[in-house]
Amino acid sequence: MKTKLATLIVTFITAAAFGHGGVELGPNGGRILEFSKNESMHGEVTVKGDKFHIAVLDKDMKQVAMKEQTLTATSGDRDKPVKLEVTKDDKGFLVPLVKVGEWLIVQFKETPKSKAITARLEFNTAKCSECKNPEWLCTCKSEEGKK
Numbered sequence: 013m014k015t016k017l018a019t020l021i022v023t024f025i026t027a028a029a030f031g032h033g034g035v036e037l038g039p040n041g042g043r044i045l046e047f048s049k050n051e052s053m054h055g056e057v058t059v060k061g062d063k064f065h066i067a068v069l070d071k072d073m074k075q076v077a078m079k080e081q082t083l084t085a086t087s088g089d090r091d092k093p094v095k096l097e098v099t100k101d102d103k104g105f106l107v108p109l110v111k112v113g114e115w116l117i118v119q120f121k122e123t124p125k126s127k128a129i130t131a132r133l134e135f136n137t138a139k140c141s142e143c144k145n146p147e148w149l150c151t152c153k154s155e156e157g158k159k
């Protein structure tokens with residue numbers, strides 16, 4: 013148990029030192045995606061029924077009014093990407109759930125003139141033995157997975 017605790021502490025310190033290196037969770041417990049190059053815009057991915065809901069949040073993780081923002085979404089292999097149908101609501105975007113183990117890749121634009129920002133997540137629903145969250149919402153091992 014001692015070894016495990018030490019590992020946890022090291023992981024925590026590493027995560028803190030690297031700042032936004034790992035998985036980050038938002039105010040609604042969703043997965044945070046970077047929607048900017050300077051931390052000024054975020055997406056928070058939660059599951060609603062058979063869809064991902066991607067809320068658009070500002071630098072303080074506050075809901076942003078939905079105006080000109082657009083999102084495109086794909087899934088599947090790099091060789092065979094599948095375009096997903098995206099719909100919009102007053103808080104963000106709705107995208108069909110990808111198959112378990114597949115990647116969700118989104119491209120966000122704040123306005124039609126903005127440069128598209130690409131963000132992705134692996135939809136790994138296996139339960140983490142430490143935090144009991146599904147792996148795609150797990151913050152325990154975010155740094156280990158990068159090594």
Ligand SMILES: [Zn+2]
Pocket residue numbers: 140141142143144145150151152153
């Ligand atoms: Zn975990």
